[in-house]
Amino acid sequence: MSTIAFIGLGQMGAPMASNLLKQGHQLSVFDVNPLAVQALVDKGAKASATPSDAALDAEFVITMLPNGDLVRSVLFGDSGVCEGLSREALVIDMSTIHPLQTDTLIAGMRAKGFSMMDVPVGRTSDHAIAGTLLLLAGGTPQQVERATPVLMAMGNELIEAGGPGMGIRVKLINNYMSIALNALSAEATVLCEALGLSFDVALKVMSGTPAGKGHFTTSWPNKVLKGDLSPAFMIDLAHKDLGIALDVANLLHVPMPLGAASREVYNQARAAGRGREDWTAILEQVRASAGLNNQQC
Amino acid sequence: MSTIAFIGLGQMGAPMASNLLKQGHQLSVFDVNPLAVQALVDKGAKASATPSDAALDAEFVITMLPNGDLVRSVLFGDSGVCEGLSREALVIDMSTIHPLQTDTLIAGMRAKGFSMMDVPVGRTSDHAIAGTLLLLAGGTPQQVERATPVLMAMGNELIEAGGPGMGIRVKLINNYMSIALNALSAEATVLCEALGLSFDVALKVMSGTPAGKGHFTTSWPNKVLKGDLSPAFMIDLAHKDLGIALDVANLLHVPMPLGAASREVYNQARAAGRGREDWTAILEQVRASAGLNNQQC
């Protein structure tokens, strides 16, 4: 069992700390909210007056805070973690913050001789309570190996995301994709309603196609991800179908800003000479727009 | 076995007609391309000089044409299907055309006393050859029942989409969703590359979340589709995460027009007072933007 400093006892942090206690770890906790601290003390934790105090003698320091400025302040501020931390300890930031700030924080800790990794979590506060969070571990293999017994007290699935900073990166990508997809799904569903089509029928059809299953595991693996851009379904035709959908949506008064933006991406792909390539070549088109070199295509 | 007129022998139509012949149906075929006609004649079809001729004595007339103006012309033009068609026949348009034009064509046929349905197909030309197309049937139960034995010679899965015009509608929704999703997936993947994150890691994480599995069967059923907008994940937080992703993308020079458009949808949802509702409430937000009243769909 380990000696752990836990800083940040909010909606997620509190049950995570509780689960560490249940597994027999020794916890020193810190939060600006004394009620949150007391609740953990009642479960066996030790209250600390400052992050620095919490970090004294800790083998692990876990931070679970609302934003990156707070993590910075907790680590580097007055009476911050750095003032009490041993060079042998491992700092684990589990907050969801800006990835480039994570890089800065890890570099700052390294410059002072400290070891730090990022392990943001997936799923919800219910999973935090149940100890079944998804752990997205950004760290060296040694850091991950060392942290795993502690982390698995809070979650039931750990994905190694690569080196330090990669945990927060994969969380960002996942959230970007799911949040934007949510808005796109709403557009399709409202167009469905405006067309007088049963949503159940649409769902049945989409459940068998990339519309419902996504592209990553259906249309992409044997085409663009293999460098094969020969057309199974041409960009020209995809562009045409988008145009029909937008035309119908505009006739029926269904605003579709994501659809409108995507049509211009296909428009640009055609302008770049990709009209007769497979629709999955849109990945290469977006890569080119980002100034990445044209390897695949 | 049935007597069928088949009009439109292109990349999709030709193998579909062949499969009908293989099942023992009698075919009269028409196409502007004499080579396409001859290929079917070699397999046992009868060539017709005009759509009207093909329709004579036919129990079914199938059209598989590149656009709606051609379907209109084949049905209603000089020497068109209407001139030769029996009132007992069933016309099946399998083309992918503008849904509101489908409605007009079906209404025009009905006004002349003819029965017509729409059955566009899913999947690819390889499936057309194999006879394993997905059949999206828009018709009355009677029309669908009558057409099924003929249709199943060309496909292996038939989905009843609702009444006449619903087949083309569900195809439109499916294609809209999959084509726009393709562009969104490209944005997430290029941002992943620009962040130096392994795509395999991102894929592993997304395969367990709505990012990879879609929302229709994960986040929506127990929330917005049930009328429960209490937050499992708040719109305010989704909006914040999108903002971070766009900030990072703009720092790294990754253009994300769909992401940028989606952030403004969440922005508008917050302006409408939905910030503390569940992120799936974005469906209700888009419905309101479309002027639909706030009932559950």
Added chain:
Amino acid sequence: MSTIAFIGLGQMGAPMASNLLKQGHQLSVFDVNPLAVQALVDKGAKASATPSDAALDAEFVITMLPNGDLVRSVLFGDSGVCEGLSREALVIDMSTIHPLQTDTLIAGMRAKGFSMMDVPVGRTSDHAIAGTLLLLAGGTPQQVERATPVLMAMGNELIEAGGPGMGIRVKLINNYMSIALNALSAEATVLCEALGLSFDVALKVMSGTPAGKGHFTTSWPNKVLKGDLSPAFMIDLAHKDLGIALDVANLLHVPMPLGAASREVYNQARAAGRGREDWTAILEQVRASAGLNNQQC
């Protein structure tokens, strides 16, 4: 004075025809609405039973119709203009229709040996009544010279837009720019309100900058239009300022979809290596996106 067939007596066409009568021209008129025809007959016009009848003996045929399909039908349909038209007559389409359809119609008329030009109008129905329309003339110099006396009965300013088809093109560009600019202006004004800033103050400042005066005659002539992309104001800084504006707008709940889209255009310009070029280089960026080679326009 000339003999003129005038087809299409709607909100714009009726006063335009009246003004021709006032100038002493002889008019044969046609419209599907008998009341509209009678009103012109009361002012001295002759009613025609069909477009073909109207066109008989006419030196000029003017069409002013709601869309291109109607123009096509009036020209080429049964009892259409072509059936009565002299090879010496000049057809002037003043309707606002799709430019590529204008090209098709002019080519179709030319193939039959007829002369046709396009002269859509600017301004409002009040100007149509006053005879002070803006005339956007697409035609050969000979066509324009010949039509001018007739046209100037309806307007007070004529701009030669280039050859046939250019009148409708310049109308499209003008309308595109003014309509989209209207939405952009609304975003800036609502952000102004949300910031608690006086609109009069904003207006006073913008009236002295490209924000209010436009770029065509201010920032562009000495920079991108001359091929000088050295920075007076860098794309990097423009991109940064857009980011601040969008950040503020998202904090204040002001949706700005045009602003969000424009930020991604600058983002792409930076990805293309244009960050330190003058902001007017965004023109070259959009040209490149459209697949146009990098010459000055």
Added chain:
Amino acid sequence: MSTIAFIGLGQMGAPMASNLLKQGHQLSVFDVNPLAVQALVDKGAKASATPSDAALDAEFVITMLPNGDLVRSVLFGDSGVCEGLSREALVIDMSTIHPLQTDTLIAGMRAKGFSMMDVPVGRTSDHAIAGTLLLLAGGTPQQVERATPVLMAMGNELIEAGGPGMGIRVKLINNYMSIALNALSAEATVLCEALGLSFDVALKVMSGTPAGKGHFTTSWPNKVLKGDLSPAFMIDLAHKDLGIALDVANLLHVPMPLGAASREVYNQARAAGRGREDWTAILEQVRASAGLNNQQC
């Protein structure tokens, strides 16, 4: 003549400080770059070791820095302005920073008993050298009156933007409008080129319409700004024309993301029942999207 602390001697700050010296003011200057300091010392300024030192005995403190974090640090940091400042002095921030950060800084200064205003500048570094900057003054009437003699040494036009914080707000609005308009102008111009239309002709037409003159002083004053939404040009028609422009642009491979976004704004206006209102009612539509109540602004 006044005693002035000037902090920030970059591309803009250096010539502004020089102009203050030329007018006979006494300057204490500070910058992290010793060469920049020396250049001003050579012209008669006094070098200060810290912002605090510069502020000692100063009647005015002017900051001209690259971002808001630097302004905060210069004011409130160790050896910052606050440590040396007299309660009678006036702090003038002329930097271009985030407006909500300006508010925070001004409030922070006020809490310490200091007087601060914001006066960001318009125009270019050439104007800074010539002393002909545009001064956007955010301050109380008393602050503006007191600062004017000093400010007019650096510029030749001063616009009172309202109270503290309004200078930076009006700069933000102006820059937002001009930067996004730049991208929109590029779309229209590239579509012009793709259509084979002379840009000079387009310019000639647009110079007489809101496309070139803007809406603020043409279409808006007698319509939406007066509360008159009766249609001179209907939203329905504006939406239709945008649709034609986008259709042409997609046929000609001209990506127009701003145009596509604006079409969806008009689409939403129609969904909200505004189709038959004047096109200037798009302002009310955007206000409603932002959750502002439907008063005239």
